[in-house]
Amino acid sequence: MTVSAPPVGPSDQLEPQATRPSGAARLLRLVPAAVAALSGVLLYVSFPPRTLWWLALPAFALFGWVLRGRGWKAAAGLGYLFGLGFLLPLLVWTGVEVGPGPWLALVAVEAVLVALVGVGVAAVSRLPAWPLWAAALWTAGEAVRARVPFGGFPWGKIAFGQADGVFLPLAAVGGTPVLGFAVVLCGFALYEVVRLVLDRRRTREVSRSAAAIALLGVAVPVLGALAARPLVSDRAEDGTATVAVIQGNVPRLGLEFNAQRRAVLDYHARETERLAARVAAGEVPRPDFVLWPENSSDIDPFAYADAADVTDKAAEAIGAPVSVGGVVEREGKLYNEQILWDxxxxxxxxxDKRQVQPFGEYLPLRSLLGAINKNWTTMVRQDFSRGSKPGVFDIGGTRVGLATCYEAAFDWAVRDTVTHGAQMISVPSNNAxxxxxxxxYQQLAMSRVRAVEHSRTVTVPVTSGVSAIIMPDGRITQRTGMFVADSLVQKVPLRSSETPATRLGILPEMALVLIAAGGVGWAVGAGLRGRRAG
Known part of the structure; x- marks a missing residue:
């Protein structure tokens, strides 16, 4: 007897069951994201006040690993996580007195620009010599961050974390763009060397040209830095000057540092008079001039006779010109001004300070912010106006360039003091x-890089510290503590020669941006050709 089975309908057929990824598999998917964020943190740890500059290399090696071969969406996300890991801890000080809102908003915007760099790095990672294109892309990203939005925010340039590193002499070659490029190139190339070694072990084959390029990517920045060392010198070319840096301190920390009328001015005048007594006692040499910090006169000495009188007496006591930082009003406009007081x-x-700080010295989008929350506009009741001329004081034949506080982060603001004849540089600041x-400490490291970049002595008078005297080779020879009254006196070398970085100005940065654009163009073109061929 033959028995025939009934037909099997579609609903009776067995369908393959979708297998859910195991917990371990799900965790593995999170590894790139975790590595991206942690490599950003590693980059932050390489910055001052720590001297772990070399951690920037493994940070970029890991960043290269997570980005290599990624699609643009994944690369954007990983780049954003890297930016958050780096910038969240680096810029936490922006919210010290105003709360976390501005800090988080700033980091969120800046990390978007890092994410765009991540997309570019992923795109060029398929090209030959990709570490070169990727490092140029990072430099291009820094160039954008130094200009937009609201005039830019260059804080966190890789160069500013290298004041103690072997790559520092490259600042004299091409400024912060070349110094930062060299560090990033070395980091990406370090990953490429490791990748090729692992490929060689697995496949027994490796492209000799790829290996040579990767090794050159590590070696050339290091050898270039060693070759640039002769550019770094603290030899006096135009004689010397005895300079005094005054740190008067402030009566209280925070945004209310100047709430007590004339207190900050009195503190700096008092410390100057103490120094005058030490000079009279023969403990220290008489300075040729004295440098006070930004905002060292908390009231306008042109508008208030008592402020002018206090400043006069301090200058008379020390018997030398004093560079005073004040907030000055002229024709209804506010200026952050340095005043040479004879x-x-x-x-x-x-x-007059030219690069004023957004949300600190002027408020962008004031009407919009006021419409959202009126309290936000009270932090900056009146916008500061910008100066228009480079700051170079001629003090008894010594030409002192001025880059006030925030300006030290901007390449152009420091460079044009030197091209206008500065024999030394002062960075008066108020960090109270x-x-x-x-x-x-981050700002102090910037000044050390600027010293090498332009081969100039740099003094950093700060209201509440850390004040310092920096030699043209980037060494700090004297420094103060924080929130103490103190003074520094030292004979410093004056120099007039220009480094290649000073002479070239923006050209190295432009060249690296063009290299980045070329790499992206090549990657996009290769991708389009691949799609057509497919």
Whole structure:
């Protein structure tokens, strides 16, 4: 007897069951994201006040690993995580007195620009010599961040984390763009060397040209830095000057540092008079001139006779010109101004800060922010106006360039003091509003890089510290503590020669941006050709 089975309908057929990824598999998918964020943190740890500059290399090696071969969406996400890991801890000081809102908003915007760099790096990672294109892309990203939005925010340039590193002499070759490019190139190339070694072990084959390029990517930045060492010198070319840096301290920390009328001015005048007593006692040499910090006069000495009188007496006591930082109003406009105060003639020269700080010295989108929350506009009641001329004081034949506080982060603001004849540079600053955060150490590192970049002595007078005297080779020879009254006196070398970085200006950065654009163009073209062929 034959029995025939009934037909099997579609609903009775067995369908393959979709297998859910195991817990371990799901965790593995999170590894690239975790590595991207942690490599950003590693990059942050390489920055001052720590001297772990070399951690930037493994940070970029890991960043290269997570980006290589990724699609643009994944690369954007991983780049954003890298940016958050780096910038969240680096810029935490921006929220010390105003709360986390501005800090988080700033980091969120800046990390978007890092994410775009991540997309570019992933695209060029398929090209020959990809570390070169990728490092140029990072430099291009820094160039954008230094200009937009609201005039830019260059804080976190890789160069500013290298004040203690072997790559520092490259600042004299091509400024912060070349120094940062070399570090990033070395990091990406380091990953490529490791990748090729692992490929060789697995396949027994490796492209000799790829290996040579990767090794050159590691070796050339290091050898270039060693070759650039002769550009770094603290030899006096135009004699010397004895300079005094005054740190008067402030009566209280935070945004209310100047709430007590004339207190900050009195503190700096008092410390100057103490120094005058030490000079009279023969403990220290008489300075040729004295440098006070930004905002060292908390009231306008042109508008208030008592402020002018206090400044006069301090200059007379020390018997030397004093560069005073004040907030000055002219024709209804506010200026962050440095005033050269002669002990006999009074005020003789001025410099108005040109790169004013958004949300600190002026408020972008004021009407929009006020419509959202009126309290936000009270932090900056009146916008500061920008100066228009480079700051170079001629003090008894010594030409002192001025880059006020925030300006030290901007290549152009420091360079044009040197191209206008500065034989040394001063960076008067006020960090009292940032408490005991890492901000002051980050800014001090910038000044060390600027010293090497332009081969100039750099002095950093700060209201509350850390104040310092920096030699043209980037060494700090004297420094103060934080939130103490103190003074520094030293004979420093004056120099007039220009480094290649000073002479070339923006050209190295432009060249690296063009290299980045060429790499992206090549990657896009290769991708389009691949799609057509497929």
């Amino acid at each position: 002990p006999v003639k009074g005020p003789t020269q001025t410099y 509003t940032f408490d005991r955060s890492e901000m002051t």
